[in-house]
Amino acid sequence: MSNKPDLSEVEKFDRSALMKTNTNEKAILPSKETLQQDKECVLTS
Numbered sequence: 001m002s003n004k005p006d007l008s009e010v011e012k013f014d015r016s017a018l019m020k021t022n023t024n025e026k027a028i029l030p031s032k033e034t035l036q037q038d039k040e041c042v043l044t045s
Helices: 008-012 032-044
Strands: none
Touching: none
């Protein structure tokens, strides 16, 4: 047995069949109230 993975299926993969996808990243920051609640929870633990 070999320690190398079998890459034969990866080599056969057709990239042209994939569809183009646009990604939108969202960086939602927590509110002041949420931060305060988290601080209180940490301090009481």
